[in-house]
Each structure stands twice: as C-alpha cells, then as structure tokens.
Amino acid sequence: MKKLLMIAVAAGVALVSTAQADAADGCGRGFHRGPHGNCHPNGGPGFGGPGPVIAVGPQIGLFYPGHGYWDGHRYWGHRGGRDGHWRYN
Numbered sequence: 001m002k003k004l005l006m007i008a009v010a011a012g013v014a015l016v017s018t019a020q021a022d023a024a025d026g027c028g029r030g031f032h033r034g035p036h037g038n039c040h041p042n043g044g045p046g047f048g049g050p051g052p053v054i055a056v057g058p059q060i061g062l063f064y065p066g067h068g069y070w071d072g073h074r075y076w077g078h079r080g081g082r083d084g085h086w087r088y089n
Contacts, residue, residue, distance in 0.1 A: 061086060 027039035034040045058070040068075040069088060076088035 027033060030042050031039045032042055058064060060070060060072045063069050064075070068077045069079045070076075071086075071088050078089040079086050080089065081087070
C-alpha cells in the first residue's frame with residue numbers, strides 16, 4: 001500500500017511539474033518565433049494577422065433602399081448615364 005501511494009504521489013508530481021507549451025513564446029498575440037528567434041507575424045486573416053480592409057460609410061454610386069443613390073455629398077432619388085458618366089437627378 002505504501003509503494004502504491006508513493007507511485008501515485010510521484011506520478012502526480014510529474015504531471016504537475018511539466019510546463020505547458022506557449023505557442024507565442026513571448027512574441028504576443030498574432031506572432032510566432034522564427035528559426036533564428038525573431039518574432040514574425042502569423043499568416044493573414046483568421047490567424048491573428050491583419051484582416052481585410054473594410055470601407056466605412058456609404059459607397060459612392062450605390063443605391064441604399066429608403067435613401068437613394070449616394071454621390072459622396074448627399075442622397076439622390078434617381079440617376080442616369082450620360083456621356084459615360086453618372087448624372088444624379
């Protein structure tokens with residue numbers, strides 16, 4: 001019984017004393033260690049790196065239901081093509 005208790009204690013100490021692996025190795029979120037110990041960014045969106053650029057605000061020339069077409073300054077109810085350019089009415 002004494003030997004069984006000593007084996008259980010030794011196994012418990014061995015499990016508790018093992019260090020957990022840190023994937024970032026001190027580089028921070030979105031980075032990893034390279035082959036020479038330098039920090040490098042992880043690859044692309046979904047990996048902690050820079051994501052896609054998303055335009056903020058209304059887009060010029062698009063129709064927004066309930067508002068109209070946005071020309072960069074105000075909303076217009078109608079637009080038409082003339083000489084290869086859009087004309088807002």
